[in-house]
Amino acid sequence: MERDQSQKPLTKPDQEQEEDDYDDDRSEKCSRRPCSLSSAILQPFQWLQMLSSRLNPTFVLGVMLVYGLNQGFSGSFFKVVSDYYWKDVQKLQPSAVQLFIGLYYIPWVMKPIWGLLTDVFPVKGYRRRPYFVAAGIVGAVSALSVAAGGQLPVVLALTCLIGMTAGVAIADVTIDACIARNSIEIRSLAADMQSLCGFCSSAGALLGYSSSGFFVHHLGAQVALGILAIPPATLIVLGFVIYELRTTDDLHVQKNKQTEKLREAVDGMLRTIQFPQVWKPSLYMYLSLALSISTHEGQFYWYTDPKAGPAFSKEFVGMIYAIGALASIVGVIIYHKTLKNYPFRALLCFAQLLYGVSGMLDLVFILRWNLALGIPDYIFVVMEECVSRIVSRIRWMPMIVLSSQLCPLGIEGTFFALLMCIDSLGSLTSKWGGGIVLHLLHVTRTDFKNLWLSVLIRNILRISTLGLVFLVPNADPSEVLVPPNVLTNNNGKNMDEEESIQMVPLNEKLQV
Numbered sequence: 001m002e003r004d005q006s007q008k009p010l011t012k013p014d015q016e017q018e019e020d021d022y023d024d025d026r027s028e029k030c031s032r033r034p035c036s037l038s039s040a041i042l043q044p045f046q047w048l049q050m051l052s053s054r055l056n057p058t059f060v061l062g063v064m065l066v067y068g069l070n071q072g073f074s075g076s077f078f079k080v081v082s083d084y085y086w087k088d089v090q091k092l093q094p095s096a097v098q099l100f101i102g103l104y105y106i107p108w109v110m111k112p113i114w115g116l117l118t119d120v121f122p123v124k125g126y127r128r129r130p131y132f133v134a135a136g137i138v139g140a141v142s143a144l145s146v147a148a149g150g151q152l153p154v155v156l157a158l159t160c161l162i163g164m165t166a167g168v169a170i171a172d173v174t175i176d177a178c179i180a181r182n183s184i185e186i187r188s189l190a191a192d193m194q195s196l197c198g199f200c201s202s203a204g205a206l207l208g209y210s211s212s213g214f215f216v217h218h219l220g221a222q223v224a225l226g227i228l229a230i231p232p233a234t235l236i237v238l239g240f241v242i243y244e245l246r247t248t249d250d251l252h253v254q255k256n257k258q259t260e261k262l263r264e265a266v267d268g269m270l271r272t273i274q275f276p277q278v279w280k281p282s283l284y285m286y287l288s289l290a291l292s293i294s295t296h297e298g299q300f301y302w303y304t305d306p307k308a309g310p311a312f313s314k315e316f317v318g319m320i321y322a323i324g325a326l327a328s329i330v331g332v333i334i335y336h337k338t339l340k341n342y343p344f345r346a347l348l349c350f351a352q353l354l355y356g357v358s359g360m361l362d363l364v365f366i367l368r369w370n371l372a373l374g375i376p377d378y379i380f381v382v383m384e385e386c387v388s389r390i391v392s393r394i395r396w397m398p399m400i401v402l403s404s405q406l407c408p409l410g411i412e413g414t415f416f417a418l419l420m421c422i423d424s425l426g427s428l429t430s431k432w433g434g435g436i437v438l439h440l441l442h443v444t445r446t447d448f449k450n451l452w453l454s455v456l457i458r459n460i461l462r463i464s465t466l467g468l469v470f471l472v473p474n475a476d477p478s479e480v481l482v483p484p485n486v487l488t489n490n491n492g493k494n495m496d497e498e499e500s501i502q503m504v505p506l507n508e509k510l511q512v
Contacts, residue, residue, distance in 0.1 A: 063197055072205045075204075088221060095438040101294075132235045136234070208325075286423070291430075301448070331393025340397075348472050355391050
């Protein structure tokens with residue numbers, strides 16, 4: 001690394017130069033380590049400054065608020081608090097909770113609808129801003145309703161919790177449309193933008209997990225859910241500040257354009273999904289998630305059981321997940337620094353293998369083999385959580401980058417939402433599949449004798465997914481996977497040619 005000019009030795013008189021050369025060399029060598037340390041500290045801020053200058057500061061702010069505060073913090077806080085809400089307030093069985101959690105994915109499965117709305121139906125001339133505001137209102141109202149509603153019926157409580165996830169899903173689609181567009185227009189920054197999303201999500205999750213146990217213990221699960229009205233409120237503010245040019249067409253022209261663009265968007269999605277380089281990796285992403293059935297609720301009930309399990313406290317459960325969130329950041333760093341340029345197929349094959357092998361740590365813990373090895377529960381569960389989170393992040397990041405590279409320009413928001421809908425369907429299948437397995441194996445609030453078997457089945461299914469890696473393209477992240485003229489009409493004009501919204505500065509577009 002080149003040193004700053006201020007660190008160079010001053011010019012000496014000729015008679016002193018020879019005897020001072022040795023001292024200068026020593027001071028230069030001694031200064032390298034502090035420089036490297038300061039450079040390492042400043043590097044993340046310089047990276048953010050670079051993204052802000054090449055993209056837009058309000059876009060970076062939007063990623064931080066959506067991925068960091070709403071997905072990261074809210075998602076992690078919601079995960080712990082809602083688990084205790086179903087267990088202690090509603091007193092449901094783990095298999096039932098597993099099925100209910102699957103319903104949380106309904107707003108995520110509807111992402112293509114939200115994507116169509118943001119791409120095709122502007123409000124007052126804006127395509128992104130109004131949907132951030134709408135997402136904030138839906139999320140805040142739902143959180144306050146469940147917190148202040150007293151002893152709610154199960155159906156009403158589930159509706160409110162789904163409403164909270166709906167607010168995050170709508171905001172996610174809206175910011176993902178901006179990310180997908182920027183990834184297409186500046187492909188060199190595609191991995192950097194996903195790294196930013198991963199960093200923000202993991203940092204927010206760290207805060208959410210570390211504070212969730214404290215609030216559940218002191219406020220109770222139901223009241224603690226009311227805290228989740230704060231992050232959606234920031235989305236309302238974001239809707240008013242994020243950079244977006246307003247369209248100037250009159251109402252009649254807008255309606256005609258909306259109808260035409262809706263038809264073109266649906267037609268474009270159908271044409272794009274038919275390309276083998278698109279539907280094959282999409283199928284892989286769905287199956288890799290669906291076959292990895294979730295046994296989380298059974299494990300959570302076992303973690304907190306005072307007789308059969310290790311009886312972890314509320315604070316420690318939150319701390320386990322918080323350490324896992326910190327490990328997620330490590331996973332993002334590993335991907336960003338060493339793996340982001342590897343071909344998708346090789347990287348996903350390696351990650352899926354690690355994913356299946358690391359899942360065996362859960363089996364070791366449930367069978368209490370860790371105690372036979374002399375490893376206390378508290379140490380082993382932290383180690384297992386860290387390994388699991390790092391591997392999961394390394395496995396997830398290339399799939400997201402691949403998804404952004406499969407989106408055609410013009411319907412990038414809609415098509416990226418479609419791909420994320422496929423992922424959400426995979427997660428929903430995973431939750432419901434795990435719930436069915438827990439039910440069939442009679443894993444209940446107090447009976448965990450077959451929990452180890454459900455985890456073993458899960459791990460076998462994870463490893464079996466390796467046979468599907470051939471569906472992933474053997475391409476680098478910088479390669480073009482979708483033909484650039486996929487949405488070109490008969491007149492040779494791209495359907496997005498007249499798009500007035502611009503999420504990337506013009507000078508950057510000209511440089512690409």
